[in-house]
Every structure is written in C-alpha cells, then in structure tokens.
Amino acid sequence: MSRSSIFGFGSFFKEENAFNDVDLLIVHEDSSAASCRLAILCKKRLVELMDRAHVTMLSEKEEQQLDFIQKSGAVEIGQVVDLTAEAEIERIVVGLRKRVRAIGRKANPDHRAAIVSTCPQVDPASRGESEPGAVGEGGFGPAAVRVHVSG
Amino acid sequence: MAAYSENFPWPNSYGHFNFFEQRMQAHGRVHELALLGDGLYQITRPDGSVLRVFVCECYAYGVAQYAETVQNLGHLDAIIISSVWCGYTNELKLERRDQGVGVFKIAEFMGALYHKDFWRYLTAEQRDYFREKGLIQ
Numbered sequence: 367m368s369r370s371s372i373f374g375f376g377s378f379f380k381e382e383n384a385f386n387d388v389d390l391l392i393v394h395e396d397s398s399a400a401s402c403r404l405a406i407l408c409k410k411r412l413v414e415l416m417d418r419a420h421v422t423m424l425s426e427k428e429e430q431q432l433d434f435i436q437k438s439g440a441v442e443i444g445q446v447v448d449l450t451a452e453a454e455i456e457r458i459v460v461g462l463r464k465r466v467r468a469i470g471r472k473a474n475p476d477h478r479a480a481i482v483s484t485c486p487q488v489d490p491a492s493r494g495e496s497e498p499g500a501v502g503e504g505g506f507g508p509a510a511v512r513v514h515v516s517g
Numbered sequence: 518m519a520a521y522s523e524n525f526p527w528p529n530s531y532g533h534f535n536f537f538e539q540r541m542q543a544h545g546r547v548h549e550l551a552l553l554g555d556g557l558y559q560i561t562r563p564d565g566s567v568l569r570v571f572v573c574e575c576y577a578y579g580v581a582q583y584a585e586t587v588q589n590l591g592h593l594d595a596i597i598i599s600s601v602w603c604g605y606t607n608e609l610k611l612e613r614r615d616q617g618v619g620v621f622k623i624a625e626f627m628g629a630l631y632h633k634d635f636w637r638y639l640t641a642e643q644r645d646y647f648r649e650k651g652l653i654q
Contacts, residue, residue, distance in 0.1 A: 394581060397608060402581040409585070423581035428606035432577055 368404040368448045370394040372412075372458055375440035378465070383472040388419045388462060391440050393429050401425065404448050408455060415459040534572045534599045537623055546630040557590055562630070568594040578605040578620075580612065595619040595636065597626050611652055 376389035390412055394405040402423075409421040424434060434440070444458040533552065541550045541560065549561040553569075560568040571586055571593050578598055587593060595618065598605055610620040619629055619636035629638035639647065647653040 389576075392581075397580040397612065399584070402584040405581040406585045406588070409581075422576045423585075424577055424579045424606065425581070425608065428577070428579040428608050431607055432604070434577055438576075 368395060368401050370401075370405050370408055370446045371442055372408065372444045372446060372455075373435060373440035374443050374462075375435075375438040378469075379441055380439070381469070383469060385469060386418075388416055389438075390419055390421045390443075391429075391434060391438070392421060392423045393435075394423065394425055396427065397425050400448075404446070404451065407451060408446055411452065411455045412459065415456070416462055419462075534574075537572050537597060537599050540623055540627060544627060544630060555590065568635075570595045570597055572597045572599050574598070574600040574603055576603055578603070578609065580606070580609050583609055583613065583620075593618060595621060595626065595629075598622050607647075607652070611647070 371393045373391040373393065374389065375391060376385070376387060378385040378388045392405045392408050392412075395401045405423040409423055412419050412421055422434070424432065429435060443461060444454060446454045446458075534556070537558075538550060538552075541547045541558075546562060547560055548563045548565075549559075551559040551561075553559055556572050558570045558572060560570055562568065569590075569592060571590060573586075573596070575582065575598070578596065583596065586596070596605065596613075598621070601622075604622065605620050613620050614636055617636050619626070619638065621629055621638070625638065625640060626635075628640070629635040632638050639653075644653070
C-alpha cells in the first residue's frame with residue numbers, strides 16, 4: 367500500500383489576512399511507479415478541487431536531500447493512502463477551504479474579493495456562520511496538524 | 518516563490534522562457550530552436566540530431582514530477598529548470614542520467630550541449646560531490 371504525506375507552506379499557511387497561492391508539498395515514499403502514481407493522483411485532485419493550488423512532489427529521499435520541509439517551514443496537513451485517497455484528499459481540501467474562509471474574514475475588502483475568488487462557495491460575507499475556534503480557524507483539526515520539527 | 522502557472526506544466530506567465538531562448542539562440546551547438554508549446558522546445562543540433570526539451574519553473578523537480586511530465590508530453594531528452602532559485606533532485610538526475618535523459622539548470626545545459634552524450638554531463642562540483650557520496654564512479 368502506497369502512502370503520501372501532504373504539507374502546506376508559504377503565505378497561505380503563515381499570513382493571517384492575505385495569500386497569493388496555496389503552496390502544497392506531497393511527500394511520497396519512494397521513486398517506484400506505484401508511489402509516483404499516488405503522488406500524481408493526489409496532485410491532480412488537489413489542483414482540481416482547490417483553486418490557486420501549486421503542488422510540489424518529492425519522494426522521502428528527495429525531500430531529505432533538499433531539506434524542503436525545514437527550509438520552507440512546511441506543516442503537515444494530512445496523509446493519503448492509495449485505497450482511500452479520494453476521501454482523504456477531500457477532507458484535506460475541506461480544511462483548506464475553512465482556512466480560506468478564516469483568512470477572508472480578517473482581510474480588508476479589497477483582499478477579500480481576491481480571496482473569495484479562490485473558493486467562492488465559502489464566501490465569508492454571504493454566510494452567517496459563527497467564528498471557528500482557534501484550531502478550526504486554521505482549517506485543520508488538531509490530529510491533522512503536526513508542525514514538522516527537524517532533528 | 519517561482520512564477521509558474523496554476524496548471525501543468527508551469528510555463529511562465531508569458532508562455533516563453535526568454536532567458537533560455539536567448540541562451541539557446543546564441544549557443545554555438547544549437548542550429549535551430551523551436552517552441553512547441555507548454556514549455557516544450559525542439560532543439561536541432563549542428564549534426565542534425567533533434568532534442569525534445571522540457572523547460573519549467575518549479576520549486577523542486579523530482580521523480581514524480583518527471584513521471585507526470587512524461588505522462589503528459591511523451592518522450593523527453595532533457596529537463597531544464599529555468600529559475601535560479603528552483604532546482605531538481607539528485608535522485609532524479611542520476612536515475613535519468615543512466616537512462617539517457619539529461620536533467621539540468623540552464624547554465625549546466627549550456628555546457629552539456631558541447632558533448633555528444635550531453636545527458637551524462639556533470640559540472641566539476643557535481644562530479645566531486647557524487648563521487649564523494651559514492652553515487653558515481
């Protein structure tokens with residue numbers, strides 16, 4: 367069974383009220399065809415479901431060589447295994463959309479329009495939803511968010 | 518970071534890689550350069566051999582990215598990373614090098630074009646590094 371870890375990095379995961387892109391990193395197990403196939407599937411679905419998603423794919427060995435997670439300050443937002451990939455990716459995207467909504471609430475009106483265009487179905491101005499809690503505001507539950515700490 | 522488009526295969530916002538095109542057009546071992554679209558170029562060398570070269574800007578180009586590129590574009594002779602702050606992985610470079618596909622940054626590709634077996638080209642620093650790591654002989 368192949369497995370991939372999904373990480374987020376860049377302004378979307380760091381800024382409170384603005385972002386340019388949703389930068390995502392898929393770390394897959396190795397350079398085997400099956401492992402690459404799962405990573406490509408994950409990338410395809412993430413780009414389909416999340417506007418402005420920019421996805422990088424690296425095997426575990428490649429990530430270690432580049433030290434990408436540490437250098438980019440990436441945070442893990444989920445794990446995907448091949449048999450349940452679709453459902454897990456959708457859960458990750460729900461988290462990302464929650465974060466879009468949280469950022470949209472804090473943004474000034476000019477930025478809000480651009481942010482909402484990323485995810486129009488969660489227009490913060492058009493919904494009377496209550497403010498999410500501290501963890502939910504980030505868009506991911508506590509079990510899903512694990513900040514990577516390098517040795 | 519890199520200025521790529523939202524969708525595969527990340528050509529820059531103008532659809533051209535101007536710096537790459539300028540360098541190739543001025544290169545003594547490039548007879549003709551043709552843009553095929555989507556970051557794909559065809560380079561004709563003075564001996565008449567033709568190379569299919571994919572140019573992209575991405576943070577880090579690895580084995581899965583290569584698999585996706587070939588899945589979308591078919592056979593490639595070389596992958597060129599055009600941005601100075603982006604790169605490729607050692608795993609991909611050495612794996613493809615053994616299969617006759619070159620993986621380079623633009624400056625490296627400039628040097629590689631002087632060699633018939635261009636895909637094997639390594640800079641002196643790379644050769645030392647890979648030897649030290651025991652990754653090449």
